[in-house]
Amino acid sequence: MSKRGLLACAIALALAAVAPLAITSPAYQNMLIVALMLAQLGVAWNILGGYAGQVSLGHAAFFGIGAYTSTLLLMHFGLSPWLGMLAGGALAVAFALVIGWPCFRLKGHYFAIATIAVAEILQVVFTNWDFVGGAVGLTVPMRDTGLAAFVFNSKLPYYYISLALLLLTLAASRAIETSYLGHYFRAIKDEPDAARSLGIDLTRYKLIAIAASSFFTACGGTLYAQKELFVDPGSVMATSLSVKIALVTILGGVGSLIGPVIGAGILTAIEESTRQIFGGSGRGTDLILYGFIIVVVAVYYPQGVVGGIRAWLARRRSPPAPGVERAA
Amino acid sequence: MSALLEVKNLGKRFQGLAANEAISFSLNAGEIIGLIGPNGAGKTTLFNCIAGFHKPSAGSIVFEGHEVTGSTPESMARLGVARTFQIVKSFASMSALENVTVGALLYEKRVALARDHAMQSLEFCGIAHRARLAAGNLTVAEQRRLEMARALAINPSLLLLDESMAGLNPAEVQDAVKLVKAIQKRGIACLIVEHVMEAIMPIADRILVLDYGRKIADGTPLEVRSDPAVIAAYLGD
Numbered sequence: 072m073s074k075r076g077l078l079a080c081a082i083a084l085a086l087a088a089v090a091p092l093a094i095t096s097p098a099y100q101n102m103l104i105v106a107l108m109l110a111q112l113g114v115a116w117n118i119l120g121g122y123a124g125q126v127s128l129g130h131a132a133f134f135g136i137g138a139y140t141s142t143l144l145l146m147h148f149g150l151s152p153w154l155g156m157l158a159g160g161a162l163a164v165a166f167a168l169v170i171g172w173p174c175f176r177l178k179g180h181y182f183a184i185a186t187i188a189v190a191e192i193l194q195v196v197f198t199n200w201d202f203v204g205g206a207v208g209l210t211v212p213m214r215d216t217g218l219a220a221f222v223f224n225s226k227l228p229y230y231y232i233s234l235a236l237l238l239l240t241l242a243a244s245r246a247i248e249t250s251y252l253g254h255y256f257r258a259i260k261d262e263p264d265a266a267r268s269l270g271i272d273l274t275r276y277k278l279i280a281i282a283a284s285s286f287f288t289a290c291g292g293t294l295y296a297q298k299e300l301f302v303d304p305g306s307v308m309a310t311s312l313s314v315k316i317a318l319v320t321i322l323g324g325v326g327s328l329i330g331p332v333i334g335a336g337i338l339t340a341i342e343e344s345t346r347q348i349f350g351g352s353g354r355g356t357d358l359i360l361y362g363f364i365i366v367v368v369a370v371y372y373p374q375g376v377v378g379g380i381r382a383w384l385a386r387r388r389s390p391p392a393p394g395v396e397r398a399a
Numbered sequence: 400m401s402a403l404l405e406v407k408n409l410g411k412r413f414q415g416l417a418a419n420e421a422i423s424f425s426l427n428a429g430e431i432i433g434l435i436g437p438n439g440a441g442k443t444t445l446f447n448c449i450a451g452f453h454k455p456s457a458g459s460i461v462f463e464g465h466e467v468t469g470s471t472p473e474s475m476a477r478l479g480v481a482r483t484f485q486i487v488k489s490f491a492s493m494s495a496l497e498n499v500t501v502g503a504l505l506y507e508k509r510v511a512l513a514r515d516h517a518m519q520s521l522e523f524c525g526i527a528h529r530a531r532l533a534a535g536n537l538t539v540a541e542q543r544r545l546e547m548a549r550a551l552a553i554n555p556s557l558l559l560l561d562e563s564m565a566g567l568n569p570a571e572v573q574d575a576v577k578l579v580k581a582i583q584k585r586g587i588a589c590l591i592v593e594h595v596m597e598a599i600m601p602i603a604d605r606i607l608v609l610d611y612g613r614k615i616a617d618g619t620p621l622e623v624r625s626d627p628a629v630i631a632a633y634l635g636d
Contacts, residue, residue: 251504251513254493258501261490268450268484269553270476270505326492 084238091230100226104298106339107233108291113319113331114240115287120317121326122253123280124260125175126183129190130316133163133285135308136193137292139203142211142302149214152221156293163289167281175277187310194308208303211296221297229298236294237332240287245328247283256280257326288316318361322368324377333376403428403463403588404449404557410457411444418444420612421458428556431579431589433603433620435596437632440609442592443485443561449590450482450559451475463556476505481555483546485562485592489534495545496521496530502552517552524548524578540571547578551587558582560591564598572598600624608632 091100112134120126140162141155150158174185198206216222223229247253255276258266263273296302306312315338323334338361345356372379402425411419418441426432434442447453449460451472459468462478470478481502490498499517500510507513521527524544529537537545543563550558564575576598579589583602593599599606599620606623608616610632616623623629 249510251508251510254497254501254504254510257492257497258490261492262488264452264472265484265488265490265549266501267452267472268476268482269502269549270473271501272471272473 087234091227097226100230102339102343104226104230104233106335107230107237108294108298109315109319109339110332110335111233111237111240111294112288112291112316113323113335114237114244114328115284115291116316117284117320117326117328117331118244118247118256118287119277119280119284121320121330122248122256122260123277124256124326125277125280126179126317127186127281127284128183128310128313128317129186129188130284130288131308131310131312132190132193133167133288134292134295134312134316135197135302135304136163136166137289138296138302138307139197139209139292140289141293142209142296143203146209146212151219152293152297153219156290159289159293160286163285163292164282167285168278171278171281172274175274175281187313190308190313191310194304194310197304197308204303206304208301208305211300211302213300222300229294233294236290240290241328241332243283243287248328252276252279260326314361318365320375322364322375324375327375327377330375330377337376401464402426403430404590405461406445406449406458407461408458409445409448409455409460411441411448411453412456417612419448419455419609422609422612422614423458424607424614424617426557426588426590429583429586429588430604431583431591431602433599433606434590434592434609435594435599435606436609436615441612442609444612445609446482446559446561446590446592449475450480476553476555479554479556480559481550481553481557482559483543483550483561483563485565487539487542487546489537489542489545489549491533491535493534494531495526495534495537495541495548498534498545499549499552502549505553517548520548520552521545523551523581525574539566540568540574543567543575544578547582551582555587557588557590560589560593562592562594564593564595567595576602 090103094100094103116127116130137156137159140159141152144150144155144158145152170189174182177185197203203209213222214220216224255271258271259273259276267273292307295307319334319338320331322337323332324330341360342357345360349356368375404426407423409419409422410417422445434445436442444453448455451470451474454469459466461467462480465478467475467478490501496514496517499520500514503513503516507516518527518530521530524547526541526544526548529541534545547563564572567575572595579602582589591599591603603620605618606620607614608623608629615628615632616626
């Protein structure tokens with residue numbers, strides 16, 4: 072990473088660390104937490120959807136598995152949600168591998184459609200399954216508060232845990248991006264046939280991508296369950312959540328490390344401001360804006376905000392000089 | 400001496416249409432074979448069967464003594480069969496160097512070391528000065544070289560070149576011919592599908608001619624050129 076990049080990271084990190092100390096209103100602190108959680112989910116989605124180019128519109132399934140697994144283990148065995156988070160991640164990976172095996176035979180839009188179907192089926196199963204509370208959902212038992220119990224009375228600890236999980240997911244994503252896996256994922260996304268001709272087993276590497284992606288998505292699910300202390304299929308397995316996870320990444324910049332974080336910031340700000348401007352009567356205004364954003368991004372900025380900024384910077388740095396390219 | 404590649408009675412049908420029928424030939428280590436024939440003769444189909452992109456409907460393919468009929472492209476690559484594509488398939492989101500690095504990663508999973516290996520391959524193909532450029536910004540001739548550099552990065556013993564000289568100007572064709580000769584000097588055998596006759600005739604040790612999916616001639620460039628069946632296929636009866 073360049074010196075300027077490191078400096079920018081350090082500043083962003085310092086700002087993130089002090090932000091909740093400056094913003095003391097619980098409502099705004101909550102907004103920041105939601106933005107961080109959404110960013111984390113976007114970064115996790117990006118490993119599969121961004122780098123490897125396999126667009127999933129069913130990530131709520133992994134999120135829900137994470138939320139339900141830790142909650143059920145806590146209810147029935149008193150297992151710490153921290154361990155529950157790992158168990159949820161492991162279960163999500165297992166589910167992802169079983170689902171990925173047949174779904175990765177499908178290409179492009181067909182894969183995306185299959186992921187919608189899988190997530191939808193899972194939501195229906197959970198809605199009708201009494202053991203997991205059915206449509207009513209589950210209330211996370213609160214026996215204790217504090218770090219060990221993963222339950223807190225104030226927003227602040229949730230903020231820092233969300234931030235830590237985001238940083239961890241970013242670190243994992245960065246490690247993947249710079250390793251051979253990152254090269255292979257991008258090769259598979261750009262030209263699958265050429266990738267195969269270089270000895271890359273497509274299914275194997277797509278499965279690695281979905282395993283990493285689903286693990287971190289499930290971790291986000293456990294965090295959500297511990298923060299809301301309530302899970303139900305309508306909130307943790309909703310198709311709208313899947314779409315939102317994909318949208319923050321697409322808006323911010325597919326296949327760029329920091330893109331989903333920027334996308335999550337913008338999307339949360341839009342959601343919150345429409346809620347404040349239009350109040351209860353404006354329910355769904357944010358959805359109209361989502362639709363508008365998708366159209367604008369797809370038409371004008373297929374590389375998202377990060378891609379747009381990069382292109383702008385590149386134009387500024389080197390004004391186009393036709394002819395020079397060829398002569399070189 | 401046993402052949403590097405042995406194709407026996409190879410057939411490939413697409414819903415009743417015989418694209419390849421009873422094709423047999425062998426290729427020795429370090430040999431250059433040109434594969435020519437009119438459009439639709441089945442050259443690319445044969446190519447795809449050998450590279451693992453098509454499953455043959457009949458016959459067998461033996462590579463370095465291994466029976467590889469119906470193998471996948473990725474396992475063929477690991478055995479040492481590399482290929483380029485008729486329509487260039489470079490990884491557009493990556494730089495030229497990263498494109499070749501993907502190939503080099505087959506045997507060296509440490510990115511920094513694979514990148515060094517990739518750089519050597521770019522140098523060998525004469526486009527090292529373009530290493531940092533986005534692959535999509537290269538000229539057609541450079542993109543064809545990039546594909547060769549990428550294919551060579553997997554250390555193949557057989558390189559399949561699918562019309563690598565299409566779309567090049569005469570000077571670029573001469574450079575490409577030199578590059579193929581340099582590849583052969585490294586002991587790598589080449590099977591070349593080519594339309595540019597002046598490019599293939601001087602470098603090929605042998606020429607195979609396909610017509611309507613069948614092999615109609617197999618010999619030195621000189622023999623093939625005077626073969627009445629070949630003349631008929633190209634000029635019409």
